[in-house]
Amino acid sequence: MHINSNVYRGLSRQWPALLLVGLMLMWAPRSWALSVFACEPEYASLVQELAPEASVFSATTALQDPHQVQARPSLIAKMRRADLAVCAGAELEVGWLPMLQMKANNPKVRNGQPGMFYAAEQIDTLDQQVRVDRTQGDVHAEGNPHIQFSPARMATVATALAQRMGELDSANRDSYQANLDAFLSRWNAAVPKWEARAASLKGQQVIAYHSSFRYLFDWLGMTQVGDLEPKPGIAPTSAHLASLLQRTAQDEVMAVVYTGYQDGRGAQWLAQRASLPLVKLPFGPGEEGVNDLFDLYDQVIDGLLKAQGNAP
Template sequence: MHTSFNVVSQRVLAIGLLVASGFFPEARALNILTCEPEWKALAQQIAPHSKVYSATSALQDPHHIEARPGLIAKMRKADLVICSGADLEVGWLPLLQMKSANTKVQKGKDGMFYAAEQIDTIGKVKNVNPTMGDVHPEGNPHFHLDPYRLLTVANALAKRMVKIDPDNAQLYKKNISQFDEQWQKNIRKWEQEAQPLKGIQVVAYHTSFEYLFQWLGISMVGDLEPKPGLPPSGKHLSRLLKLAKDKKIDAVVYASYQDKSGAEWLSKKIGVPAIKLPMSINGSDNSQSLAKLYDDLINKLLKAVKRNG
């Protein structure tokens, strides 16, 4: 009896010490599937104890992904799925949802988080027809390259995590508060560093970096795509070459997963740098986190402008 009392006393003392130190045993880790690596990085910032897997990498075009068995298995186990939305994944996400038969991550459920639903997108199109190419009626889905919109998404995601996993609510609230504070400091730093980029003119692929350009005051004066989703043809590149005679072009920009041949041909003809920018995390050697992604984007643009100055 005396031994049993001592064991109970020790347990009560141990629990008291844990509470006093502010440590609470965590509930089971969430299984999180993200459609793009930027959302994996964000989820890991808010829920570092969770198991997070990205369906795509920065070297893949997120429009065109195969709904392979491995992804279906990940979807089946997921407590939370995080995707850009705005029809970016329309070619493969619905198939994953259907084949996984996971009721928690179907459209309209708390376990299905669309980042585009948390912010205002640019470039919405009301009347779409097949002749327009690969357009997004719900707006440009690459808004993770606008730090203000990304911060809005981050706060909404933290609230969603609290809702589906209330046992870890304090952890999510603490982490999003720290992320928010640091991210706002980063924005001020980036805007200061990027001052020389204001007013430069570039040719780039359709909507890939539209949010980044708007934020930094960069003008996109030419589109490498004749229509959204179509690669640059010889005829189209000739038109861009003619455009370069009328407008000062500072650089030709393309994403880490896009064909570089047209961009490099045009850059050589015009005599300006061709810049390969990381579209997401690990799209380059220096973009291993969300903050480093922004650092690298700005640094690469600044180097190109300086080289061309």
């Protein structure tokens, strides 16, 4: 009896402290966070904007060809643990993602599940093909999947992605929405500044590698008058380079453009022969000095302005 009452008194003394601990546990940030598998670094970057506490893994770097990826065991393991996979879609990953999905055997990220998010499904892609003839090379039939350089489309993708995260993790729905609002207000403030800086590029013609920068040129009012690839996915041949060289004699071309994972030799040869500036533009966050999508846009515009002789 005596002992019991001591225990009771002891507990009643500790009660305020226990209550405090309980409240602190309720308020503490949840330790569980979304595990996200991004196919390309631009989507890893977008996920970080919308869900800074998520654990994000990017299957490729900006210096890797996103069309050609090995379904390595480390990628399979990451995909097996993912709550959400975020990929460009429009067949960009057709050569490797289905294999990863199959081997990872994670029902959350199967096609058609809310955990499998394709950016291209949220927007209208450019250059959709009505009829595809595979003899034309590795054609993107569902339109161009390299949408990271379309600011309007990326804003639409961000909005859809924040909503999807809220569906998968409803306890944090408000924070995804708040992060989206913060991202969009920065993004929408940056876009007109980029457009003003890039104004002199409007109407300029370039020769580039693949359709990698199609959305950038479309946005800035530039035209790609030649492709270093004779067919999509095919490296430049000497006959093709010779025909491009002739092209530069007819058209007023500002520069030859390519990106890090593409073979620079053909681009170099053409630029040298045609006495044109050669520009290597970053393709995604993670390249030197490119920490996020804002840096990416800054740098591609800087690179083009430098080639034009309008160095910032």
